[in-house]
Amino acid sequence: MDGVLGFLFNIDMLTTWGWRILGGLQITVEIVVISCTLGFLLAYPLCLARTSGNLVLSKLALAYATFFRGTPLLCQLYLVYYGAGEIRPFLDQIGLWVFFREAFYCALFAFSLNTAAYQAEIMRGALASVSRGQLEAARSLGLSSYRTSRHVIWPQAFLVALRPLGNELISMIKASALTAIVTLPDLLGITRIIFARTFDFSIYLYCALIYLAMTESIRRLWNLIERTLSKHLALARGGGAFGPVTPMPPTEGTIDA
Amino acid sequence: MSWFDLLFGPRGWSSLLLTGALTTVALAVAVIPFGFGGGLVLALLKTSRSRVVRALCDGFTTFFRGIPDLLSLFLVYFGLQALIDKLSHLIGDEVHLEVNAFVAGVIALSVVVTAYSSEVWIASLKAIPPGQIEAARSLGLDRRRVFFLVVLPQLGRVALPGLGNIWTILVKDTSLISTLAVMDLLRAASEASKATTRPILFYTAAAGFYLVVSILSAILQGYLEKRANRGYA
Amino acid sequence: MKITHALSVLGLATALVGTAAQAKEWKTVRIGMDATYAPFESVNEKGEIVGFEVDYAKALCAKMKVTCTFQNQDWDGVIPALLASKFDVIFSSMNETPARAQKVLFSDVYYATAPVIMTTAANKSDDVSPAALKGKAVGSQSSTTFSNYIQKIYPDSTYKGYPGADEPNLDLASGRLDYVVTDILVAQTFIDKSGNGCCRIVTQIKRSLTPDIFGPGVGAAFRPDDKDLKDMFNKAIKELDDDGTYKKIEASYFKMDIRGK
Numbered sequence: 001m002d003g004v005l006g007f008l009f010n011i012d013m014l015t016t017w018g019w020r021i022l023g024g025l026q027i028t029v030e031i032v033v034i035s036c037t038l039g040f041l042l043a044y045p046l047c048l049a050r051t052s053g054n055l056v057l058s059k060l061a062l063a064y065a066t067f068f069r070g071t072p073l074l075c076q077l078y079l080v081y082y083g084a085g086e087i088r089p090f091l092d093q094i095g096l097w098v099f100f101r102e103a104f105y106c107a108l109f110a111f112s113l114n115t116a117a118y119q120a121e122i123m124r125g126a127l128a129s130v131s132r133g134q135l136e137a138a139r140s141l142g143l144s145s146y147r148t149s150r151h152v153i154w155p156q157a158f159l160v161a162l163r164p165l166g167n168e169l170i171s172m173i174k175a176s177a178l179t180a181i182v183t184l185p186d187l188l189g190i191t192r193i194i195f196a197r198t199f200d201f202s203i204y205l206y207c208a209l210i211y212l213a214m215t216e217s218i219r220r221l222w223n224l225i226e227r228t229l230s231k232h233l234a235l236a237r238g239g240g241a242f243g244p245v246t247p248m249p250p251t252e253g254t255i256d257a
Numbered sequence: 258m259s260w261f262d263l264l265f266g267p268r269g270w271s272s273l274l275l276t277g278a279l280t281t282v283a284l285a286v287a288v289i290p291f292g293f294g295g296g297l298v299l300a301l302l303k304t305s306r307s308r309v310v311r312a313l314c315d316g317f318t319t320f321f322r323g324i325p326d327l328l329s330l331f332l333v334y335f336g337l338q339a340l341i342d343k344l345s346h347l348i349g350d351e352v353h354l355e356v357n358a359f360v361a362g363v364i365a366l367s368v369v370v371t372a373y374s375s376e377v378w379i380a381s382l383k384a385i386p387p388g389q390i391e392a393a394r395s396l397g398l399d400r401r402r403v404f405f406l407v408v409l410p411q412l413g414r415v416a417l418p419g420l421g422n423i424w425t426i427l428v429k430d431t432s433l434i435s436t437l438a439v440m441d442l443l444r445a446a447s448e449a450s451k452a453t454t455r456p457i458l459f460y461t462a463a464a465g466f467y468l469v470v471s472i473l474s475a476i477l478q479g480y481l482e483k484r485a486n487r488g489y490a
Numbered sequence: 491m492k493i494t495h496a497l498s499v500l501g502l503a504t505a506l507v508g509t510a511a512q513a514k515e516w517k518t519v520r521i522g523m524d525a526t527y528a529p530f531e532s533v534n535e536k537g538e539i540v541g542f543e544v545d546y547a548k549a550l551c552a553k554m555k556v557t558c559t560f561q562n563q564d565w566d567g568v569i570p571a572l573l574a575s576k577f578d579v580i581f582s583s584m585n586e587t588p589a590r591a592q593k594v595l596f597s598d599v600y601y602a603t604a605p606v607i608m609t610t611a612a613n614k615s616d617d618v619s620p621a622a623l624k625g626k627a628v629g630s631q632s633s634t635t636f637s638n639y640i641q642k643i644y645p646d647s648t649y650k651g652y653p654g655a656d657e658p659n660l661d662l663a664s665g666r667l668d669y670v671v672t673d674i675l676v677a678q679t680f681i682d683k684s685g686n687g688c689c690r691i692v693t694q695i696k697r698s699l700t701p702d703i704f705g706p707g708v709g710a711a712f713r714p715d716d717k718d719l720k721d722m723f724n725k726a727i728k729e730l731d732d733d734g735t736y737k738k739i740e741a742s743y744f745k746m747d748i749r750g751k
Contacts, residue, residue, distance in 0.1 A: 066468070066471075066472075067464070067468065069425075069471075070425075070467060070468045070471030070472065071429070071464040071467040071468055071471070072429040072430075072431075072432035072433075072443065072467060073429070074432045074433065074435070074443060075432060075443055075446075075460060075463055075464050075467065076464070078443070078446075078447065078456065078460050079456070079457070079460040079461065079464065082450060082456035082457075082460065082660070083456055083457045083460065084664075085456070085660065085661065085663075085664030085665075085666065086454070086455065086456055086457050086664070087457070088664050088665055097665070101665065101666055103650075103666075170323075173325075174324065174325040174326065175325070176325075177325035177327045177328060178325075178327060181436060181653060183629075183650045183651060183652055183661075185651075188325065188327065188328060192331075192566055192632075193632060193633070193651065195566075195570075196566045196567075196632065196633035197633070199569060199570055199573070199593065201335060201336065201339065204328070204331060204332055204335070204336075205332075207328060208320070208324045208328055208332065211323060211324045211325060211328065212319070212320060212323040212324055215322075215323040215324075216319065216323055219323075268535055269535065270535045272535075272536065273535055273536065273537045276537060334567075335567065335570055335574070338571075338574040338575070338576060339574050357576075436564065436653070437564060437567075438524075438561075438562040438563050438564045440537055440562075445537070448533050448537075449535070451526075451654070451656050451657070451660060452532075452533075452534075452535070452684070453684075454660065454663070454684050454686075
């Protein structure tokens with residue numbers, strides 16, 4: 001097939017379109033990094049709200065999580081992007097139109113809210129996986145609430161949450177491809193433009209390889225981090241102070257369910 | 258026009274939305290046998306003794322789990338038709354197989370679900386106690402019988418939570434086909450909102466439908482898990 | 491055994507060559523359109539594709555005595571889809587440009603209208619020089635002659651490309667875009683039907699001044715192998731011109747003459 005063979009020798013294409021592809025890649029990376037960070041910051045209070053004793057708060061958090069995990073991200077993106085256009089007069093009044101006018105910020109908004117819901121669920125599962133015995137032991141040692149959570153609970157929960165959070169990052173890299181549909185020239189968007197001009201199928205394969213390079217690097221990096229951080233557990237396996245790490249119950253959006 | 262008119266009035270869009278919703282569900286359901294079945298086949302292939310087979314399967318899984326589902330959809334949509342076209346030219350001009358966008362969607366999503374679910378199936382295969390298989394073999398059952406009578410029934414129970422997750426992802430991924438001019442629910446909502454300039458109404462309605470499917474699926478999954486775990490502690 | 495096998499393979503090969511050599515007889519013609527281009531083609535609330543080009547194509551098919559089916563296809567992939575045989579004709583307001591003519595065969599031009607630049611009603615300025623539009627957001631459907639125009643004439647403006655032809659209009663209405671480049675009738679239909687007085691046409695672009703961007707007009711596109719289908723269409727186009735059917739369909743949609751002969 002023309003595309004597969006020509007693809008290996010297509011220096012022409014790289015020199016003509018290389019810069020634009022890099023531009024698209026830059027936008028993809030920006031979207032992913034910023035929205036995952038914002039999502040992480042939002043996920044912690046969300047997680048607390050979900051597990052708090054306050055009924056109203058926990059139900060609200062549950063509704064939020066159900067909405068953002070139960071509907072397609074593309075639908076959420078359309079809702080934010082076109083919905084903002086519909087309520088523009090209102091947004092003008094509160095001075096937010098400048099923000100929602102740009103496709104980039106609309107995408108950031110939708111993606112951050114979405115990933116926050118998933119990350120909150122991951123954190124919740126991670127906290128729940130730390131056995132109650134740890135909490136009781138810490139209390140009986142006289143550790144304050146803050147000390148307990150910072151030095152006992154969170155380090156263990158963090159290790160459990162690590163893998164799913166890595167999966168979520170990979171999910172976000174893949175989801176960023178949707179922004180092309182709302183005029184944002186990200187990696188897939190640029191690829192579509194190039195394909196429409198050249199009709200050369202190999203550009204899609206290049207695009208796939210770039211995404212693959214990103215997701216595989218993250219996956220291997222994450223494996224490395226996980227192995228490094230849980231070295232102390234591997235050594236202590238079968239009788240150590242903390243015992244082996246308990247596997248996370250499957251959560252939404254994880255690739256290695 | 259009020260929102261009620263826009264949906265249910267004489268020039269209302271509810272029938273198009275309903276058709277779209279049916280297309281969405283049809284797409285997701287059509288993927289189940291090919292996607293989850295394919296995943297099981299792939300998982301079994303990964304236990305093969307041949308290094309080449311294992312490497313190919315791993316390559317397949319790595320590729321389709323590493324690229325956006327939207328890109329998989331485009332690759333299948335544009336690539337498959339070109340491939341079939343070249344093949345059908347070999348057979349003769351009169352034979353014309355066409356891959357319409359819905360079928361391309363089924364194939365693309367099946368490929369993605371195959372890649373995702375193969376990992377779940379492998380974990381489930383590993384969870385079957387080896388003693389079961391040894392006992393079955395010692396009773397004289399051949400390999401095929403062992404698989405279908407002993408392994409498969411137990412596999413479902415272990416794989417259910419993971420497969421349920423993938424089902425949820427699948428339902429949401431069907432919305433991607435709206436980018437290929439297939440009239441699914443999200444596309445119907447887009448057409449309606451563009452014609453009436455009321456995007457919030459229609460996209461919220463679409464989101465509502467997805468939510469309902471999502472919640473119903475969760476309930477169904479809970480029920481199936483309870484049933485599957487009947488004999489176990 | 492081996493001889494019969496060889497003979498049957500030979501026979502099959504001859505049969506294949508034989509079938510390939512016959513000219514194709516067209517009984518059904520599949521038409522591909524990007525139905526986001528009201529009033530030429532769009533999707534109504536029943537999900538049907540309707541519009542001027544739909545009616546015109548149906549009349550052409552009746553004249554050619556073939557059955558026509560219509561498919562919706564996103565504009566970005568319309569030529570690859572044609573070349574991949576998803577359908578047999580693109581009948582979707584496709585301008586005949588030299589670049590496209592390298593990939594597809596075009597029929598005779600069947601309409602030619604002016605491209606226009608649209609802006610918001612609030613924008614009172616009529617100056618559309620590249621200097622005036624520097625830094626402004628100018629949008630159109632992507633992979634169209636309109637997008638080529640923007641990227642060539644207004645390189646200092648921020649270009650935004652959309653998958654559908656109706657989407658830039660909506661963003662103009664909501665204020666995300668400062669200007670939109672589209673067809674005059676598409677702009678007029680939008681302003682009349684759903685613009686709510688938001689927008690106005692600033693100026694028309696003369697096709698003759700930009701022949702390599704816009705070309706002479708709109709034609710139907712075919713695969714390079716299907717010269718016979720193209721000839722069938724050309725014949726039917728001429729016949730519908732002569733017997734007045736074209737004028738009738740045109741009058742039912744537009745007040746102006748779009749034939750552009």
